Amino acid sequence: MQPILEIRNLQAGVEGRHILKGISLTIQPGEIHAVMGPNGSGKSTLAAVLAGREGYDIVSGEVRYLGQDLLELDPEERARAGLFLAFQYPVEIPGVNSTYFLKAALNEIRKHRGLSEMDAIEFLGFVKDKIKLLELNEDLLKRPVNVGFSGGEKKRNEIFQMAVLEPRLAVLDETDSGLDIDALRVVSNGVNKLRSPQNAALVITHYQRLLNYIVPDFVHVLMDGRIVRSGGKELALELEERGYDWIAREQRLAA
Amino acid sequence: MSASNQSLPTHPAVSDERPTPEFCFSVWEQALRERSEPKWVYPLRKAGLARFAELGYPTLQHEDWRFTNVEGIASRPFRPALTPAGATLTPGELDQLVFARLGGDRLVFVDGHFSPALSHFGPKPGGVELTSLGAALKNGGATLQASLARQSRVATNAFTALNDAFFTDGACIVVPPDTVVPEPVRLVFVGSAGGGQGRSAHLRNLILVGAHAQVTVLETYVSFGGTAMLTNTVTELEAGEGAVVEHLRFQDESEDAFHLGALYATIGRLANVVTHSFALGSQLSRQSLHTVLDGEGLEATLNGLYLTTGNRLADHHMVVEHAKPHCASHEYFNGILAGKSRGVFHGRILVRPNAQKTDAKQTNKNILLSPTATVNTKPQLEIYADDVKCTHGATIGQLNPESVFYLRARGIPLETARRMLIHAFAGEIIDRVRCTPIRQELDQLVWDRLEADEHVHVGARK
Ligand SMILES: Nc1ncnc2c1ncn2[C@@H]1O[C@H](COP(=O)(O)OP(=O)(O)OP(=O)(O)O)[C@@H](O)[C@H]1O
Ligand SMILES: [Mg+2]
Numbered sequence: 001m002q003p004i005l006e007i008r009n010l011q012a013g014v015e016g017r018h019i020l021k022g023i024s025l026t027i028q029p030g031e032i033h034a035v036m037g038p039n040g041s042g043k044s045t046l047a048a049v050l051a052g053r054e055g056y057d058i059v060s061g062e063v064r065y066l067g068q069d070l071l072e073l074d075p076e077e078r079a080r081a082g083l084f085l086a087f088q089y090p091v092e093i094p095g096v097n098s099t100y101f102l103k104a105a106l107n108e109i110r111k112h113r114g115l116s117e118m119d120a121i122e123f124l125g126f127v128k129d130k131i132k133l134l135e136l137n138e139d140l141l142k143r144p145v146n147v148g149f150s151g152g153e154k155k156r157n158e159i160f161q162m163a164v165l166e167p168r169l170a171v172l173d174e175t176d177s178g179l180d181i182d183a184l185r186v187v188s189n190g191v192n193k194l195r196s197p198q199n200a201a202l203v204i205t206h207y208q209r210l211l212n213y214i215v216p217d218f219v220h221v222l223m224d225g226r227i228v229r230s231g232g233k234e235l236a237l238e239l240e241e242r243g244y245d246w247i248a249r250e251q252r253l254a255a
Numbered sequence: 256m257s258a259s260n261q262s263l264p265t266h267p268a269v270s271d272e273r274p275t276p277e278f279c280f281s282v283w284e285q286a287l288r289e290r291s292e293p294k295w296v297y298p299l300r301k302a303g304l305a306r307f308a309e310l311g312y313p314t315l316q317h318e319d320w321r322f323t324n325v326e327g328i329a330s331r332p333f334r335p336a337l338t339p340a341g342a343t344l345t346p347g348e349l350d351q352l353v354f355a356r357l358g359g360d361r362l363v364f365v366d367g368h369f370s371p372a373l374s375h376f377g378p379k380p381g382g383v384e385l386t387s388l389g390a391a392l393k394n395g396g397a398t399l400q401a402s403l404a405r406q407s408r409v410a411t412n413a414f415t416a417l418n419d420a421f422f423t424d425g426a427c428i429v430v431p432p433d434t435v436v437p438e439p440v441r442l443v444f445v446g447s448a449g450g451g452q453g454r455s456a457h458l459r460n461l462i463l464v465g466a467h468a469q470v471t472v473l474e475t476y477v478s479f480g481g482t483a484m485l486t487n488t489v490t491e492l493e494a495g496e497g498a499v500v501e502h503l504r505f506q507d508e509s510e511d512a513f514h515l516g517a518l519y520a521t522i523g524r525l526a527n528v529v530t531h532s533f534a535l536g537s538q539l540s541r542q543s544l545h546t547v548l549d550g551e552g553l554e555a556t557l558n559g560l561y562l563t564t565g566n567r568l569a570d571h572h573m574v575v576e577h578a579k580p581h582c583a584s585h586e587y588f589n590g591i592l593a594g595k596s597r598g599v600f601h602g603r604i605l606v607r608p609n610a611q612k613t614d615a616k617q618t619n620k621n622i623l624l625s626p627t628a629t630v631n632t633k634p635q636l637e638i639y640a641d642d643v644k645c646t647h648g649a650t651i652g653q654l655n656p657e658s659v660f661y662l663r664a665r666g667i668p669l670e671t672a673r674r675m676l677i678h679a680f681a682g683e684i685i686d687r688v689r690c691t692p693i694r695q696e697l698d699q700l701v702w703d704r705l706e707a708d709e710h711v712h713v714g715a716r717k
Contacts, residue, residue, distance in 0.1 A: 051664050054656065079666035091661040095679025104675075105665035112666070144679075145661075161665065 002067055003028050004169050004200045005050075010061035011225075012049050018059070019045045021225035027169070030197040034211055034236060035204045037222035038244050043204045044088055046222070047173045050202075051085035052078050066168065079105070080112035082168030086158035086175045088204075093145040098157075101145050102127070102164060109165055130163040133193060135186050151178040159190040170194065170201045176210040188213030208240035221247055274332040274453070280304050280420060286337050292392050299404045303419025310413040319411075322599045322631040323541055323570045328485055328513050331453035335421045339368035340447055349373055352443070352477055353507065353700060357692055359438030360385055365445045366484075367423040367456030373443075383436055384429035388459055391427040398429065402463055406491050406519035412543055414515040418489045422459035425488070428472060432465035432495065439471040439501075439690050446478025446486060446508060455485035462502070466495040466523070471690050473503045476516075476536075480509030483538070492520040492528075496550060500528045501689050505697070507536040510565065514540040524550025524579075531688060532559040533697065534569040535704065541570040541599075548575070548582040548610075559588040560684040562704065563596035563628075570599035575617075577610040577643075584614070589684050590621040591677055591705075592628035603635040606643050613643040621651045622680055674705050681705075 005027040012020040019042045027033055037043055049056050050063065052075035063070040065083060073081065093101070099120075106126075107117040118126060131138055134156045146154050155175050162170055172191065176184055191201065191214050203214055211219070211233060219235040220227045221244070229235065229247055239247075280300075287297070312329035313320040344365060349355065360376035362369070362385070369387035376385055384391070391399060407415045426442045444458060464470055478484055486508065494500045506514050514537040522528050532542045546555055561569035575584045590598040600619045621630040634647040654676050662672035681701050688694035 053660055053664075074669070075660060075663040076666050076668050076672075079664055085664050087661065087664075091655075091657045093658045093661065093676070093679070095682045096662075096675050101662070101665070101667075101675070104671070105662075105667055108666040108668070165665065 001028060003064075004066060005070075005202070006064040008062050010049070010063060011059035012045065012056055012061075013059060014045065014056050019225050020049065022061070023222075023225070023227055025220065025227065027200045027202065029200055031218065032195070032201045032203060032214060032216045034216040034219045035202060035222055036206065036219060036236065036239055041222045042225045043222055044173055047085055047088075047171050047202075047204060050171055051075060051083065076108070079165075080109050084162050084165055084167035084170045086155075086162060086170065086172040088173040088177075090146050090154040090158055092147045092149075094147050096145050098141045098143055098145050099123070102141075102161060105161070106164055127164055130160055133163060134160040134190050136160055152180065152183045155179055156183060156187060159187050163190055163194065166194065168199055170199070171204070172201065173204045174206065175203075176205050176207060184210065185213060208236045211236045223248065223251070274334055276304065276307055276333050276417060276420065279333055279335055279337075283335070283337055283421060290389065290393070293396050293400070295400050296392060296403070299408070300420045302408065303404075303416045303421075306410065306416035307413055307420060310411070310416060313413055319572060319601070322597070323539070323568060325513075325539070327483070327539065331483065332451075333455065334451055334453045335423070335455050335457055336366040336368070336450070337423065340366050340450065344370075344373060344445060344447070346373055349443070349445075352475070353505070354441060354473060354475055354693065354696060357439065357441060357696070359441060361441045361443060362387065362426050363443045363445065364424060364458065366447050366450075366454070367458055369424045379436070381434040382431045383434055384427065385440060386427050387424050388422075388427040388461060389424045399427065399461060402491065402493060403459075403461055404491070406521060406545070406547075407489055407517070412517060414487050415489055415517050415543075418457050418459060418487050418517075421457040422489070423457055425459040425461070427460070428462045428470065430464045430468040430470050432468055434465065434468045436468075436470040439473050439693060442472065442474045444474065444476045444486065444488065446476075446484045446512060448479035448481045450482050450484065452482060453485070454482055455487060458486070458488040460488070460490040462490065462492045462500075464492070464494045464498040464500050467497040468495065469499040471501040471503075471693075473505065473690075473693060476504070476506045476508055476514060478508040478512050480511055483511045483513065485513040485515065487515045489517045489519070492518065494520065494522045494526045494528050496523040496525055498523065498526045498528070500526070502528070502530040503533070503688065503690075503693065504531065504542065505533045505535075506540055506542075508540075509536065510538055510567065512537040516541065517543040518545070520544070520546045520555075521549050522546065522553050522555055524553060526550065526553045528553070529556040529558060529687065529689065531684075532571060534559070534561040534563075534571075538566065539568045539570075541572065543572045543574075545574045546576065546584070548577050548584060549579060551579045552581045554582070555584045556687065557584070557586045558684055558687045560681055560701075561588075561590045561598055562681070562701065563590070563598060564593045566595050568597045568599065571601070573600075573602045575602075575604050575615060577604070577606045577613040577615060580609060580611045580613070582610065582613060584616070586617040586619075587684060587687065588619045589680055590619070590630060591624065591681060592621060592630060593624040595625075595627045597628070598630040598632075600630070600632040600649070601635065602633070602647065603637070604645055604647070606638040606640050606645065608639040610640045611642045613640060613645065615643070615645045617647040619649040620680070621649075622677065623651060623653060624677075674702075677705055678702055
């Protein structure tokens with residue numbers, strides 16, 4: 001089977017800083033991978049490089065997404081090909097109406113998939129259930145993108161967008177941080193709804209808690225720009241218990 | 256003086272003498288004799304001419320004109336279009352222009368002269384007067400004497416002085432107290448194609464709104480290009496106690512045109528006035544807005560958007576004068592600049608000694624879409640009262656790259672993303688237009704313009 005994502009020895013940096021120091025990771029359809037790691041270890045940098053944020057230098061390595069060279073594609077081409085990034089810090093965009101924005105995004109992606117564009121009425125019908133699923137207030141969709149949304153609403157809005165755009169690969173960057181217990185359940189529920197044998201997700205988180213709801217197939221520990229350990233979901237429990245220090249110590253011993 | 260009583264040339268540049276305002280005035284005096292203006296108008300014109308002789312064309316040394324060079328006007332011969340041009344537009348051509356589909360009355364002026372054939376307006380109920388200024392003056396104009404040139408007379412602006420001397424026509428709108436004009440009144444000012452270098456149209460509008468009356472007036476300026484024509488327009492607005500007024504000036508002249516506009520507004524107690532300036536066209540445009548808040552408890556909103564490309568320059572020169580206590584003034588001006596174009600914003604807020612509890616707010620935000628576009632923005636606060644709130648803020652920047660990335664990361668193409676963000680920035684201003692059909696048309700027009708222009712495309716590709 002063709003992997004969804006294949007990262008081979010990826011080294012990347014920004015503004016002269018070397019941040020990712022050789023990452024290799026393969027994600028097969030149907031899999032959920034969790035990436036954990038201390039602050040500043042490079043998790044968001046990895047997400048940014050995958051989504052195509054400007055300003056990052058790829059030093060070496062390659063990333064294949066569904067058989068294509070991902071790093072060659074513009075951010076919008078990646079999105080249309082089914083890659084979705086849920087932002088750690090969703091941006092407020094005054095003056096751009098949420099519904100208008102999301103309908104435009106959906107239609108770009110539908111065009112790419114050879115589907116007809118949706119008009120406003122069809123769109124509203126299409127998103128209705130998904131709004132309910134994320135327990136979002138419908139009024140939020142009448143507001144400008146993320147403007148005046150609470151921290152939790154912003155995160156839920158990211159997953160709502162994901163539910164609408166139905167990506168093949170979702171990269172969730174700390175979608176759980178800042179969520180209360182109920183919101184965490186709602187958001188996880190949204191992510192799990194999208195789980196299918198064809199799709200995959202890369203879930204970046206600091207907390208094992210999220211992984212009780214979104215149960216990963218693999219857990220990777222990222223430290224100082226490298227994946228220093230990979231394991232099953234029990235690795236997350238171990239990290240929760242023991243922190244990252246013991247891995248760092250083992251690393252030093254091995255070296 | 257060399258005036259003859261033969262038929263007058265449209266452009267009085269007949270002699271070897273370099274056409275100057277002084278020379279042209281002698282020709283103009285002859286034409287005025289046939290126009291039968293009331294006696295009191297002539298001294299106003301004469302005073303304007305004298306004032307202009309004193310002031311001369313402004314240069315970059317002049318504090319108010321430091322960034323706006325009018326050499327292109329001063330160096331050309333002065334050829335006011337003193338009589339109507341032979342060729343005019345057909346109603347069909349006019350219907351192609353913006354805001355043509357709006358309902359309501361329309362007064363059309365071509366090269367500074369009223370065109371009855373292109374205009375349509377019926378008699379108004381409730382004593383509302385809507386006519387050309389020329390006709391209003393011909394009919395005696397006794398009610399106008401107190402108002403015409405009342406605000407412009409003390410002008411320090413040379414172009415206003417020139418306008419006092421040479422205005423050929425314009426609109427006269429008088430709304431009696433307690434009267435509501437339901438539909439917007441449209442004034443369309445067209446510059447025709449052709450004509451000689453230095454051709455100019457001098458327009459004067461008078462809008463007198465009585466106590467508790469309501470009206471919306473839309474001034475549209477368009478031109479067909481070819482001669483670097485100058486439009487020099489002055490509007491005097493008086494809003495009485497409790498009046499509700501929306502005034503819009505939409506300037507979309509051809510890219511070789513010069514546009515000098517002034518709006519003098521005196522606002523009465525408890526009135527609510529909003530003025531808009533949309534500057535999209537011409538090679539050089541300057542709007543001077545002088546607003547006097549002349550009664551307690553009133554609210555004035557001065558709103559503006561400039562969209563420039565190429566080598567164009569758009570200048571807004573504001574004077575907001577708080578003369579009475581408890582007034583609020585809000586200035587919102589956004590600029591979107593591409594190419595090598597330039598924006599100039601000068602915002603003076605003057606708070607008179609007794610104008611306590613003044614609440615004056617001013618913002619000027621600019622987006623530069625190319626590294627060669629520039630903006631000069633300057634607030635100037637002169638506050639002579641001690642219990643006031645005055646804030647101002649100016650920003651000059653690019654589109655937020657985080658926002659662009661967010662949109663692209665959802666599949667929206669780069670150019671569409673840029674257009675959405677620019678449009679949103681313009682929308683902050685457009686959304687303040689209260690008259691719905693005008694707002695909707697403006698919104699569409701700006702969106703189309705952004706799509707067609709270099710605005711979106713410049714420097715887009717990374
Ligand atoms: N634009 C930038 N310029 C300079 N340094 C940067 C930039 N972006 C990230 N970094 C640095 O790279 C390192 C990795 O940052 P990154 O945001 O990827 O960490 P993270 O693992 O997501 O951390 P957190 O858990 O706090 O979200 C940090 O030391 C950060 O300061
Ligand atoms: Mg991070």
